[in-house]
Amino acid sequence: MLTDIAVRKAQARDKPYKMFDSNGLFLLVTPAGGKLWRLRYKIGGKEKLLSIGPYPEVTLAAARDARDEARAGLRAGRDPLLVRKQLRAQAANDDRKFEKVARDWHTLNKSRWTERHTADVMISLEQMVFPLLGNVDVAEITPPMVLDVIRRIEARPALETARRVRQRMSAIFLFAMGLGLATTDPAAVIQKAMAPMTKGRQPALVTLEEAREALAACEAIPAHPVTRLAMRFLALTHVRPGEVHGTRWTEFEGLEGDEPLWLIPAPRMKMKDAHKVPLSRQAVELIEALRELTGRMPYVFPNERNAHKPMSENALGYLLNRAGYHQRHVPHGWRATLSSIMSQRFPADRAMIDLMLAHVPKDKVEAA
Template identity: 40%
Template sequence: MLSNAALQRVRVKPRAYKIWDALGLHLFVAPSGLRAWRVRIRADRREAVISLGDWPNVSLDDAREAASVARGMYVQGVQPKAISARMAERLAQSAITFEQLARDWHEARRDRWTEVNAADVLASLERHVFPAIGEDLASAITTPQLLRLLGQIARTGAAETARRIAQRVSAIYRFARARSIVDDDPAAGLVGELATGAPVQRQPALEDLGEARALLDAADRARVAPAIRLASRFLALTAVRLAAVRGARWDEIEGVDWSTDAPAPAALWRIPAARMKMAVAKKADAANDHLVPLSPAAVAVLRQARLAGGADLIFHRGGRPIGEGAIGALYARCGFAGRHVPHGWRATFSTALNERYPDDRFAIDRALAHVQASAVEAAYNRSQHLDRRRWLFDRWAELLEGDVSTDDRSK
């Protein structure tokens, strides 16, 4: 039988010759330098020689496996040409790298995601996975290999990132199995094997409005891309989730005439339900769009962002969403690491306004797109309280910009 060492010693000769392995498998060596795997099969008084690909593109192990499959097909009556074509397809698929496979999966799935989510999924693979195993054959990657990689990610303090990547890698292999590219999913069950992360804690958020203003001022002075700086202030003024700002599009803004600098008292940001954090069944219903009344300060930020132009996204870098960690990194650079994160603006907003206007608890919750505690209330009380929410966002902007006393709790 052939060995990998023997294959390395194969030399081209003036005349073609064959080197036999077993069960009809052999390597055909031509004067041109071609080294082709072929298998001779006999069944029911029939005989055929079927091509299985070239060495070293097709390894000895792969050639043996392909020969076994070809024998089975021939015995079942499949014609040699059809077998050769199927073997070529099978071997081509088995030669796909993990990065190629992952990008194919991402392209096939991207229509199911928001633009921001699609960018985040690909970015996580490009940052954590492709450098380690991207060039490896997808069919050759093992479960221990993946577990080591995920463990390395988790040990950096990114346990949740490791779990998400495990889920994505498993989804990639399920995609490949459905297309007969691989036989197994080496990532199956790895989420459960990862060490449980630390208990979920409250997101760091500033409660003192003076410190909140200091953070925004520091962020405005920082040497950072304008899109990140403007997104930071817009995030604070609207108190939405970070993903909503990163995916914000110009066609979601209503009630503003961009051709003039005239005030826009009815300015509104309509965030599609598909981009909101809610049950999948609700995402398809436009009635669940989240409406954010925009204060004059928020509109001013948008006017600055509009000067950059060049994309459907409001806050972008070269047409792509700003990075998921860009604003958090900005706050850390400004000296607020561990004290305030982008999501923290929601807590700051809620704390400041509930303290000053406790009778407006419901309107404040609606402003934050919080799910109502009572299912009955959620079903029957669909009041948007837009006028009151607009009033609250205007007061919030004044508090952040220091235009009113932080002790003014009147209506």
């Protein structure tokens, strides 16, 4: 049997030679100085040779373990060479699956996205696409298969989400085409088969009485407490829903003082400008109540399934729909609610209201 010292000191010769260990294991030493582990075995009366790997990457002990594993397979009637080919084929197949390609695409692109968008993209894929197509070879996915995914989202109904998911799937297929893993983009083909969506203003309540009724309705139905509090926080701060989804505890300042602030960093804002939101007494009380629920987590409003991800971009919309406000009021509508109520009460303060909403004036002189 071989020893580590003997293997380490083995020198190259003019011709390749073998150093035998036991049970068919040997070390092949090449004229170039390479040291390669091999296993000779018989199956079905035929002698075969299995390559285990080079020394010192594969140690003597590791080579013996590989030999023992191969011989155990032989006793069970499995050809080690065939097992290796099957494992390699499986690994190659895994690389072609839609979920693997999608995660590679996501990793490649996330450096140019905001943190919130990065999380939103992956959550949408994990919840709506991977359960149906994740294990399918990316080259075998057809337009009807993609359309089935989109139809399920449209039926909720979530037409805007369906469009975003289709766009993300299309980008993944184009990525796969660039890698030579696919030849077509089936997500592009189905665009004209999607449910039509009428563009226009998002529905919103425009009176204080209606706003109070909506909040009361949302808090009267069964729902996760964090989702309920997120809805109230959105109404109190009139930011965009996505800015609430990704809120981190580190963004709050002066909660115990006279001027509590929520500082939303520029990367999380639509216009990429940092935004300061003064917090009312009610908003501060809500935040303190949330500490008992999510204070140890990075996000103030975490995802129900994964506390290290922001809440789903659809959670607030679902809550309003279940409360009876489908096509009457959407999460983004709280901004219109504030704008309408404040404009009626303080018509001379239009510029201040726009500042509260983080609106950028279209007129360059006005903006300056």
